[in-house]
């Protein structure tokens with residue numbers, strides 16, 4: 001049985017709703033899932049999982065949230081080699097560039113996400129929640 005870790009940051013609940021849908025999808029695929037707000041776990045703890053989903057909204061200027069998520073991600077990034085990784089998050093001011101920048105940071109380290117990132121404009125509509133579930137399922141089966 002796959003063990004999936006989901007780690008997210010959220011300010012107003014949008015990315016959190018996506019995280020719960022990813023969790024549901026992974027559980028439906030038979031995985032054991034650990035869902036955590038980012039400040040409740042360490043990068044080292046998460047690096048012990050082989051299947052990892054990360055969720056963070058656009059923050060700053062097309063950046064990851066800088067006080068909790070960015071330091072966590074920076075520490076985790078070198079430990080993501082050979083892991084199955086998925087990313088998701090919400091935005092609402094611009095065009096979603098933060099997600100492409102985030103994905104590129106992974107690619108620059110030689111890490112390919114297991115599927116295209118899932119993004120929501122504001123609160124995730126039903127179709128986006130379905131995509132999140134699929135992401136969780138794909139991650140569990142990766």
Ligand SMILES: Cc1cc2nc3c(=O)[nH]c(=O)nc-3n(C[C@H](O)[C@H](O)[C@H](O)COP(=O)(O)O)c2cc1C
Pocket residue numbers: 009010011012013014015016057058059060061062063090091092093094095096098121122123
């Ligand atoms: C301080 C701050 C910075 C933000 N920066 C961006 C940004 O650079 N680009 C963007 O599209 N949205 C930006 N947003 C909008 C959030 O990404 C958007 O409201 C998102 O849905 C919040 O998700 P959450 O409920 O998971 O926190 C910003 C919001 C805040 C509060």
